Structures are given as structure tokens and as C-alpha cells.
Amino acid sequence: MITWQQLQDKALIRRKDDKTLGMAHSKCSGSDILGKAINKWLPIGGVCLDIGCGLLPKPYYMKVANTVKWHGIDPWDEGIRRNFVFKQGVAEILPYPDDYFNGVCFATSLDHVKDVDESIKEAVRVLKKDGCIFIWSKVWTERQIREWLERGGMWNENHLRGFSLSTMLEYFVGFESIYRNDLGMYQMIFVFKNDKSIKK
Numbered sequence: 001m002i003t004w005q006q007l008q009d010k011a012l013i014r015r016k017d018d019k020t021l022g023m024a025h026s027k028c029s030g031s032d033i034l035g036k037a038i039n040k041w042l043p044i045g046g047v048c049l050d051i052g053c054g055l056l057p058k059p060y061y062m063k064v065a066n067t068v069k070w071h072g073i074d075p076w077d078e079g080i081r082r083n084f085v086f087k088q089g090v091a092e093i094l095p096y097p098d099d100y101f102n103g104v105c106f107a108t109s110l111d112h113v114k115d116v117d118e119s120i121k122e123a124v125r126v127l128k129k130d131g132c133i134f135i136w137s138k139v140w141t142e143r144q145i146r147e148w149l150e151r152g153g154m155w156n157e158n159h160l161r162g163f164s165l166s167t168m169l170e171y172f173v174g175f176e177s178i179y180r181n182d183l184g185m186y187q188m189i190f191v192f193k194n195d196k197s198i199k200k
């Protein structure tokens, strides 16, 4: 079974000539809708953390969500001069205090992390009570997921895993699901509202 580090290394090699490959560098419906959702549900001047922010100076959804202050974290630094507050690190161990961010977003990154449970636990820890988690992700059919499992594991050439609608929702039991948009082409955007009074 391929490891997370091996996948990350392969992904960086694919990007040796073009760091923007697979990143949200220009207008596409997912990036636009995600940015608008963040503007809508976060307070003006609120602080939003982008987990797995990638290699762009500023992803397009951050340009759209221009009413919030952006922080981003990614395992890759690569000397990119980012136009937001950046830290090198991983979703599973977030170097931020509890109850700090108004919003946390995973923009096509949740299917790349090493441990989804730990990443979501950390996202919730750093999120303020009443904060929102924004997810833009591929969501596959139950059948596609079953077929992957039957092939011996939840991964393909570029991803450690895939989510179906039910597996995605299972991670957020105890959250209020306030928005869901099916963009087609197996892509969805979710907004979950935190409620720390509900025990997960």
C-alpha cells in the first residue's frame, strides 16, 4: 500500500514544471461557489484557516472570499511567497490555539490528508463555537467506493481515499449541515456549522 509521504513526493514531482497543477488558480465553479459561501457565512473581518492551501500565492476562492482574513497551512512550503499568513504543517497537528478561527476550509484537500479523523478533530479544536467548516471535495458513488475497497484499499493514483455522501456526512455527525451544493462531475461543497455543546 502506498504511503501518504510517497503520494506527497509523487505529487510534488508531477509539479516540478508547473506548481499550479491541480490547484485553484483561476475561476472554476467550485472555487467561486466556495468563496461566495465563505463570504456569506463568516463575519466580515473574521479569520479563516485553509487546511491544505497548496502552492499558489493566493487560491482563487480566497480572492472571492475577500471579506475575511486568511491563514493557510500546507506540508509544502517550496519557497512560495503567499499573500496570506502561511505556516508549513499538517492538518493532523495544527499549530494554532483552541477556539481561534471563525472558519476552517478544506478545498480539495480532505482526500489528501493522512488521517481524516484527526484532521477533523483538529479543525474543530481550532474553530470557534458557532464557527463553520467548509469542504470542497470529490464525492463518489457508494458503488465506486465499494469497488475501490474491493481492489484492496481506499486510494487511487493521486488520492489516499475517496468519500461517498454517506461517509462524508458520517464525519460530521453532531454538526449542523447548513449548505450542500452538488456541482456535478462528482464534486460537492458542504458547509457544517460547529456546535461544541454537542458531543461528537
Ligand SMILES: C[S@@+](CC[C@H](N)C(=O)[O-])C[C@H]1O[C@@H](n2cnc3c(N)ncnc32)[C@H](O)[C@@H]1O
Binding pocket: 022, 023, 024, 025, 051, 052, 053, 054, 055, 056, 059, 073, 074, 075, 076, 089, 090, 091, 092, 106, 107, 108, 109, 112, 113, 114, 115
Ligand atoms: C489538490 S491540492 C489543493 C490545494 C489548494 N487547496 C487549492 O485548491 O489550490 C491538495 C493539498 O493538500 C495538501 N495536503 C496533503 N496532505 C496534507 C495534510 N496531512 N495536511 C494538510 N494538507 C495536506 C497537499 O500538500 C496539497 O497542497
